[in-house]
Amino acid sequence: MMPVDTRKTDTSSAPETAVAHYRHRWRFLRRFLSHPGAVLGGAFLALVAVLAMFGPHLAPHDPLQNNLGQVLQPPSGDHWLGTDDLGRDLLSRLIVATRITVQAALISLAVGVGIGVPLGLAAAIMPPLLGGLLMRITDGIMAFPPILLAIGVLGALGPGLTQAMIAVGVVFVPRFARLTRASVQQVYHETYIEASRVIGTPLRRILRWHVLPNITGPLVVQIAVTCGFAMLAEAGLSFLGLGAQPPDASWGALLGRALPYVNTAWWLGIAPGLLITLTVLATNAVADGIGDSLGRGSRRQK
Amino acid sequence: MLALIGRRLLVTLPLLLFVTLLVSLMSLLVPGDPAVQIAGENATHEQIELTRQRLGLDRPWHERYLDWLAGAARGDLGNSVFTNDSVSQLLQERLPVTLALTLSALVFAALVGVPAGILAALRRNRWQDSLIRGVATIGIAMPGYWLGLLLLMVFAIQLGLFPTIGYTPLTENPAAWLHGIVLPTVALGAPAAAEVARQLRRSMIDTLQQDFVRTATAKGLRYWMVLGKHALTHAANPVVTVLATQMALLLGAAVIIEKVFVIPGIGELAVNSVINKDLTIVQGIVVVTTLVIVVTNLLADLAHAWLSPRTR
Numbered sequence: 116m117m118p119v120d121t122r123k124t125d126t127s128s129a130p131e132t133a134v135a136h137y138r139h140r141w142r143f144l145r146r147f148l149s150h151p152g153a154v155l156g157g158a159f160l161a162l163v164a165v166l167a168m169f170g171p172h173l174a175p176h177d178p179l180q181n182n183l184g185q186v187l188q189p190p191s192g193d194h195w196l197g198t199d200d201l202g203r204d205l206l207s208r209l210i211v212a213t214r215i216t217v218q219a220a221l222i223s224l225a226v227g228v229g230i231g232v233p234l235g236l237a238a239a240i241m242p243p244l245l246g247g248l249l250m251r252i253t254d255g256i257m258a259f260p261p262i263l264l265a266i267g268v269l270g271a272l273g274p275g276l277t278q279a280m281i282a283v284g285v286v287f288v289p290r291f292a293r294l295t296r297a298s299v300q301q302v303y304h305e306t307y308i309e310a311s312r313v314i315g316t317p318l319r320r321i322l323r324w325h326v327l328p329n330i331t332g333p334l335v336v337q338i339a340v341t342c343g344f345a346m347l348a349e350a351g352l353s354f355l356g357l358g359a360q361p362p363d364a365s366w367g368a369l370l371g372r373a374l375p376y377v378n379t380a381w382w383l384g385i386a387p388g389l390l391i392t393l394t395v396l397a398t399n400a401v402a403d404g405i406g407d408s409l410g411r412g413s414r415r416q417k
Numbered sequence: 418m419l420a421l422i423g424r425r426l427l428v429t430l431p432l433l434l435f436v437t438l439l440v441s442l443m444s445l446l447v448p449g450d451p452a453v454q455i456a457g458e459n460a461t462h463e464q465i466e467l468t469r470q471r472l473g474l475d476r477p478w479h480e481r482y483l484d485w486l487a488g489a490a491r492g493d494l495g496n497s498v499f500t501n502d503s504v505s506q507l508l509q510e511r512l513p514v515t516l517a518l519t520l521s522a523l524v525f526a527a528l529v530g531v532p533a534g535i536l537a538a539l540r541r542n543r544w545q546d547s548l549i550r551g552v553a554t555i556g557i558a559m560p561g562y563w564l565g566l567l568l569l570m571v572f573a574i575q576l577g578l579f580p581t582i583g584y585t586p587l588t589e590n591p592a593a594w595l596h597g598i599v600l601p602t603v604a605l606g607a608p609a610a611a612e613v614a615r616q617l618r619r620s621m622i623d624t625l626q627q628d629f630v631r632t633a634t635a636k637g638l639r640y641w642m643v644l645g646k647h648a649l650t651h652a653a654n655p656v657v658t659v660l661a662t663q664m665a666l667l668l669g670a671a672v673i674i675e676k677v678f679v680i681p682g683i684g685e686l687a688v689n690s691v692i693n694k695d696l697t698i699v700q701g702i703v704v705v706t707t708l709v710i711v712v713t714n715l716l717a718d719l720a721h722a723w724l725s726p727r728t729r
Contacts (some may be wrong), residue, residue: 229613255432262669262708264688270691271443271701347560351673353690354562370563381570388563396558 146408153404156397163394166213174207179362190382199372208364209386216365216394219280219358220345224338226284231291232334236322238292239299250296253289261286261344262351269357276349276365279358283348287341294337299331332409339402343395350391350404366391425718429711436707437489440700441482463554476577485700486509494701499693502702507686515675517594518601524709526613526663531656534617537647541622549614557613559672563664565604567675572600576663583672584680601678605670609663616659616725617652624652665710 147153166173181201186230188198214227234253236244256264259285268282302308306324352358354374359365364386366374374382469475485495494504542566573579579600585593606644623646624630633643672684683702690698 134729255435260437260440260665260669260706262672263667263703266672266691267440267443267699267703270694273694274692279637292524301564303544343558350560351562351670354560354673355676357688357691367560370560370566374566377570378574381574384563384566384570390558391563392506392555392559395560397553399554 150404156400159397167217176204176207178207178211211401219349222280223283227287231288233294235292257289276359336406343398522606526609530610530613533614537618538621553611621652
């Protein structure tokens with residue numbers, strides 16, 4: 116689990132002055148920039164983001180245009196990455212698939228964070244017995260193989276990209292809930308929060324101004340780590356044909372479609388897999404960089 | 418030791434009940450009426466009604482759940498809604514295939530990950546360490562099925578060293594089974610091996626800095642004795658935990674690897690059941706895999722107790 120600062124003092128989440136805040140952010144950036152891997156990963160992710168935003172304008176060919184005269188062509192000057200079984204340009208399909216892939220990862224993250232964080236928050240401030248019970252339940256769900264859990268949820272929702280990503284998001288819920296609960300519990304009984312409660316600050320304000328600032332660090336790291344996993348999970352489910360449905364394609368779906376042609380058209384299987392691997396690699400590097408650059412306690416010595 | 422097993426089993430039963438309840442509740446969420454689907458397109462109202470009765474869908478949900486539970490306790494997981502095959506029978510045929518693949522991947526992960534992790538820790542910050550860490554980082558980011566696809570292209574299709582498709586059951590011809598399972602094992606086990614290596618490296622580095630290792634060295638014990646007898650048993654503990662978690666991950670990932678290598682395990686069954694909305698089968702698969710994972714965790718706990726007497 117994430118190392119969380121236990122030496123936090125009462126001042127750590129007190130409203131900061133603008134200058135201190137600025138200095139804070141600058142220190143983070145300086146540390147982050149001293150990790151070459153993280154910077155490289157960040158640059159690659161920026162490229163992926165550009166592809167996701169402007170993909171349809173950047174693609175050299177129409178990704179959905181069948182061309183039965185040019186089926187399964189190897190890479191050439193006209194089709195840099197070759198064509199698929201319907202004569203569609205693979206490069207264009209990859210570029211356009213970027214948006215679907217990124218969207219999918221974001222949906223599952225939104226589900227995981229959107230349900231997990233409030234759940235963990237509730238579990239932390241609830242009476243211990245109830246909160247403990249809630250955590251036992253999340254433990255049970257967490258013991259489960261992620262892909263199989265997603266398949267189980269898909270069994271109820273039916274195949275499809277949105278359903279698949281909701282299913283993956285469900286897998287993330289217990290992880291975010293646990294992290295949130297642990298982080299909140301660490302600060303919730305600090306003297307300054309008790310004091311704030313005693314003078315009658317509404318719960319909502321306590322959570323917003325004292326608790327949330329303390330959990331954003333670990334949460335951001337967890338989101339970054341989860342992002343890579345979300346991409347792998349989406350790719351896996353789409354590979355199985357349970358995610359993106361034709362004619363739409365994500366990177367995983369393109370890889371799945373390449374499978375029957377490994378004998379004859381090897382190029383179909385190279386580029387999508389490489390792109391998935393590089394993106395996950397970049398995401399993990401950025402996650403490591405963020406983890407190392409955040410506050411005193413979250414830094415790990417190598 | 419016995420108390421530990423007993424305690425774990427006590428926790429296990431509610432967990433299993435909870436999982437079955439959850440899966441059963443999911444059936445209420447399924448959009449569309451299965452009876453309408455099964456009865457066919459041109460079915461009359463009476464036919465649909467008959468199908469519904471045959472499937473027991475006209476009874477309230479809790480009754481169906483209790484019925485299923487009573488059957489499950491006797492090892493009968495119900496029948497497929499579409500083909501009426503016995504789910505227990507289907508799982509009996511397919512689960513051993515997936516389990517064999519998963520276990521061999523786990524063995525591969527340990528055989529590669531453990532030496533790599535130890536080497537990286539002993540040669541910390543030298544080129545061996547950098548190399549192992551680099552490969553492990555890539556191994557974790559790489560989807561196993563893509564690695565499988567690449568292995569298939571190079572070793573099976575280009576070099577012809579391994580069969581491309583076709584699965585030989587272990588009981589039929591062990592040599593052929595082993596030959597066919599090599600590539601899937603590597604593809605499935607590689608990410609796990611990377612994780613094991615990373616974890617062992619970290620825990621080994623921690624261990625090597627501890628006082629008891631220094632004491633053992635200071636009293637003149639040979640280097641390999643210190644490593645093997647003292648440091649390794651201590652550092653092995655987190656690795657056992659990793660292997661247990663990996664077992665759960667591998668069981669899921671096996672579903673995808675099976676598709677690449679056309680292995681008749683539970684993967685294909687699971688995917689088809691989801692597409693056909695055959696919930697009884699999905700339910701059976703979920704329950705049985707939960708059972709496997711519960712047993713794995715129990716074994717991991719026992720291994721912990723054996724490795725570090727403090728938790729005994």
